[in-house]
Amino acid sequence: MFTKAIVRTPCHEMVKGITSANLGAPIYEKALAQHADYIEALIECGLDVTILPPDEGYPDSCFVEDVALMTPHCAIITNPGADSRKGEIESMIPAVEEFYDKVEFIEAPGTVEAGDIMMVGDHFYIGLSDRTNEIGAVQMISYLEKYGMSGSMVEMSEMLHLKTGLSYLENNKLLATGEFVAKEEFQKFDMIEIDNDEAYASNSVWINDTILTPNGFPKTKAKLEQTGYKIREVDVSEFQKLDGGLSCLSLRF
Numbered sequence: 001m002f003t004k005a006i007v008r009t010p011c012h013e014m015v016k017g018i019t020s021a022n023l024g025a026p027i028y029e030k031a032l033a034q035h036a037d038y039i040e041a042l043i044e045c046g047l048d049v050t051i052l053p054p055d056e057g058y059p060d061s062c063f064v065e066d067v068a069l070m071t072p073h074c075a076i077i078t079n080p081g082a083d084s085r086k087g088e089i090e091s092m093i094p095a096v097e098e099f100y101d102k103v104e105f106i107e108a109p110g111t112v113e114a115g116d117i118m119m120v121g122d123h124f125y126i127g128l129s130d131r132t133n134e135i136g137a138v139q140m141i142s143y144l145e146k147y148g149m150s151g152s153m154v155e156m157s158e159m160l161h162l163k164t165g166l167s168y169l170e171n172n173k174l175l176a177t178g179e180f181v182a183k184e185e186f187q188k189f190d191m192i193e194i195d196n197d198e199a200y201a202s203n204s205v206w207i208n209d210t211i212l213t214p215n216g217f218p219k220t221k222a223k224l225e226q227t228g229y230k231i232r233e234v235d236v237s238e239f240q241k242l243d244g245g246l247s248c249l250s251l252r253f
């Protein structure tokens, strides 16, 4: 059960965010409208949403999920692997401290972006991506263990972040695509495999028995409807243009 979320309004410079998507530059006004509907969806799921102001100078700063890991016992501020994103933590620290007494920090040369971290109860899977290195993952696991949780590393090579292709939907249900489908550590889950042509939708989010999923992916939607959860589609096309999925637009805790 989640009760709160933190989001950050996209800044004007979001149109210059990092991307490999080849979908063109986002349209800022459209992104703002989509972001507002995303917030509405979080509220519909029962969350109390804190909306942080735009962080001008950091084009990717609306992707708040990458700069902090919020657990039931502590928060961990990351050290993003992308140089242009490292400064995003400065304005996130006070926002996180509003809600947590216990705040830990990933230190260089360790890097972590929390889009690489998937929470399954008290266990956290950490993808070793271009943004999250082993030194950072070891630090993260030691913080998790300090607070009675656990973590393990996942080798990966095809995707930006672990949760680009993987989402835990509670009750042992796991959405997966691409390289994650065959991974040994995920075979114990009831896997819902997402076709390559809808891979973007494998980043969907469970919030209090509602699944937020990007709209425009009918095969995935049909599969999600089989879970019995309520499905809420959200149009995030402008964020997809920056390789951003649904999950990266919020911290949920």
Ligand code: CIR
Residues within 6 Å of the ligand: 017, 018, 019, 060, 063, 065, 066, 082, 085, 114, 115, 116, 160, 161, 163, 164, 242, 243, 244, 245, 247, 248
């Ligand atoms: C980036 O490349 O860092 C941003 N353009 C997108 C970040 C997406 N975050 C995520 O998937 N957790």
